[in-house]
Amino acid sequence: MKRSFLQMLLSFFGFVLIGLYSGAFGVLLPDMSRYYGVDKSVIGLIFVTSSIGYFISALFSSIILERLGMRLFLVVGTITFFFGALTLGIKPAFGIVLATRLFMGLGVAMIEMGLNAYVVAQARHASQLNTLHAFYGAGALFGPLVAAFLLTTAWGWSSVFYLWMLLSIPFLLGVALTFSAEPPRVVGSEVENTGTSSAWIAALKLPIVWLLCIFLLLYVGVEVSVGNWTYSFLVEGRHQQIALSSWIVSGYWLGLTLGRFTLSQLARRLRMSDVRLLYICTIIVALCAILIWWLPFDSVAAIGFCIIGYCLGPIYPTTVALTPSLVPGRVVTSAIGFLVSLSIFGTSVFPGIAGILAQYFGIWSLLPYNLALTLLMLLFWWIIFRVKRNKTTWQISHH
Numbered sequence: 286m287k288r289s290f291l292q293m294l295l296s297f298f299g300f301v302l303i304g305l306y307s308g309a310f311g312v313l314l315p316d317m318s319r320y321y322g323v324d325k326s327v328i329g330l331i332f333v334t335s336s337i338g339y340f341i342s343a344l345f346s347s348i349i350l351e352r353l354g355m356r357l358f359l360v361v362g363t364i365t366f367f368f369g370a371l372t373l374g375i376k377p378a379f380g381i382v383l384a385t386r387l388f389m390g391l392g393v394a395m396i397e398m399g400l401n402a403y404v405v406a407q408a409r410h411a412s413q414l415n416t417l418h419a420f421y422g423a424g425a426l427f428g429p430l431v432a433a434f435l436l437t438t439a440w441g442w443s444s445v446f447y448l449w450m451l452l453s454i455p456f457l458l459g460v461a462l463t464f465s466a467e468p469p470r471v472v473g474s475e476v477e478n479t480g481t482s483s484a485w486i487a488a489l490k491l492p493i494v495w496l497l498c499i500f501l502l503l504y505v506g507v508e509v510s511v512g513n514w515t516y517s518f519l520v521e522g523r524h525q526q527i528a529l530s531s532w533i534v535s536g537y538w539l540g541l542t543l544g545r546f547t548l549s550q551l552a553r554r555l556r557m558s559d560v561r562l563l564y565i566c567t568i569i570v571a572l573c574a575i576l577i578w579w580l581p582f583d584s585v586a587a588i589g590f591c592i593i594g595y596c597l598g599p600i601y602p603t604t605v606a607l608t609p610s611l612v613p614g615r616v617v618t619s620a621i622g623f624l625v626s627l628s629i630f631g632t633s634v635f636p637g638i639a640g641i642l643a644q645y646f647g648i649w650s651l652l653p654y655n656l657a658l659t660l661l662m663l664l665f666w667w668i669i670f671r672v673k674r675n676k677t678t679w680q681i682s683h684h
Contacts, residue, residue, distance in 0.1 A: 288463055293413070295459045296400045297420040299359075302456055303393055304424020306370075306449050307632070308538050309432035311513035312531060315520070316442040321379045325517075325648075329640025332513075334383040336633030338390025346398045347488075347622035355399060356464040362395025363457040370450035374443045390633060398625040401605060403464075405621055414602040415545045422542030422598065425512060426535050433531040468618070488616040488623055493669065497604065497611070497620075500665040501628035504600050506635025507570070507658045511597075512537060513636045514643065514651050515590060522648040523581060533587050537594040544598020552599075559603050560670055566596040567666065571659045578652035601628075 318328045350358045369389035373382060404413050435444045488494050515537060519530035544566075552562040570593050577589040605621060612620045635658065642650040 291459070291463045292403065293407075295456065295463060296404060296417055298459070299396055299400050299456055300417055300421040301424035302449070302452055303397060304421040304426075304538075305428040305431065305452070306366075306393070306424075307421075307509065308425030308428025308512060308534075309445055310428075311516045311534065312429045312432040312436070313442045313445060314513065315517060316436060320376070320442070321382075323379065324644050325640045326644035329637040329644075330383055331386045332633040332637035332640065334633070335386045335390035336630050336637070338387040338392075339394045339630040339633055340627075342391050342394035342398065342629070346395060347619045349395075350399060350402065350618075350622060351468050354466040354468050355403060356460065356466050358395060358468075359399045359460045359464060360457065362392045362399065363453055363460060365389070365392030366396065367450055367453045367457065370446045370453065374446035374450065376443050390629075394625075394629045397629060398622050401625045402468075402618055402621055405605065405609065405617070412549070414606045415549050415599060418602040419542050419545035419598070422538055422545055422594075426538035426542055429516065429531050429534040429538070433527065488612065488619040491612055491616070491620070493611050494620050494623060496665060496669045497608065497624055498627045500662060500669060501601065501604055501624055502631040503635075503658050503662045503665065504597070504604075505628045505631035507655050507662065508541070508597050508601070509632040510636045510639045510651070510655055510658070511590070511593060514639050514648070517643070518648050518651045519586065522651075523583075523586065525583060525586075529583070533590055536587060537590040540591040540594025540596075541598045542594075544595040545602060546598075548595070548599040549603060559607060560666075563600055563603060563666060564663070566598075566600055567659060567663045569596045571656055571663070574652050574656040574659065578649075578656070 314328055317331075318325065321328070346358075353361065365388055369385050369392060372385045373389075377385070400417065401414070404417050407413055431448070432442075432445050435448070436442060438444065512534070516530050516534050519525040519533060520527060525533075548562065548566070549559070552559065573589045573593045573596075577586050605624065608621055608624060609617050639651055639654055642654055
């Protein structure tokens with residue numbers, strides 16, 4: 286079996302693992318809140334502390350990847366995730382939970398950034414990126430169901446983290462045995478000489494990189510806020526049964542998975558550009574949020590959240606896949622590393638804000654909050670390509 290094939294399989298499995306972890310967390314929040322005796326605004330701090338780990342990764346992951354190479358970079362990230370899951374599994378004091386989430390955030394960011402950079406370096410990176418992120422959705426689809434099942438057993442919520450710890454072992458071994466020690470090399474839209482300036486600094490000087498960062502930051506905020514708080518919204522706000530609520534959350538992640546497998550291919554058959562596809566998807570997400578907010582019916586919530594997931598599906602991988610065509614080749618790896626790592630910051634900041642709003646205004650605030658984030662996404666997507674039309678060549682400062 287070819288090494289490249291094994292590497293791609295491991296990449297898919299790594300994203301399944303991250304998806305399982307992310308998808309299950311929303312189901313665990315109520316039980317963790319009761320166990321530690323804290324309200325929604327306090328339990329939301331676990332997202333805020335994760336953001337610190339993500340932010341550290343955003344600042345240094347590209348440089349660390351260049352220094353360590355792909356294999357060691359992924360090994361360090363996976364080991365960090367392993368020990369973080371082990372620590373959470375033993376139910377430590379809440380202060381230790383917050384500190385552990387910081388390191389787990391760093392580990393997850395390293396895994397995600399490294400695997401994204403690996404796939405982008407492949408020849409068919411556009412379709413493979415959508416497939417890669419579809420496997421994240423597959424993991425997130427089963428995460429709530431697995432967590433809901435384990436919550437009904439005598440093991441309780443901590444057993445979920447032991448499961449993630451065990452699943453990380455084969456991924457760690459596979460990465461150590463198959464991935465190259467060299468960092469990935471990406472060919473972008475053009476190659477420029479940046480002189481003695483590092484690619485990382487050069488990437489940060491590009492306005493398009495910051496605009497893309499903000500767009501993906503908002504996107505990830507919507508994706509994870511909906512994924513993590515929908516269960517609480519349905520159980521506490523709409524008083525739905527636990528089993529039905531967990532299935533609706535899984536339906537959301539199912540939609541996300543199907544969207545990544547199908548929407549890009551459908552757009553190509555219809556000869557629709559990726560830019561227009563993302564406009565349409567973002568608008569539909571906003572409309573569905575309004576419908577679920579205004580029509581408090583179980584069927585509307587079930588269908589609406591599934592459609593939201595479906596339309597959110599292609600946004601992240603398509604944006605990453607477009608990046609090589611928007612920045613010079615010399616800085617593609619650094620730009621994507623910064624995009625992925627900083628956008629993951631949204632998995633902590635925005636769900637944390639959602640928890641604070643839920644505590645002080647009610648869990649109903651989830652939908653208008655995510656509607657506002659979606660409208661901001663639409664605005665920044667318009668800005669990105671308006672700026673791109675006005676300035677077709679992005680230049681890097683020479684030193």
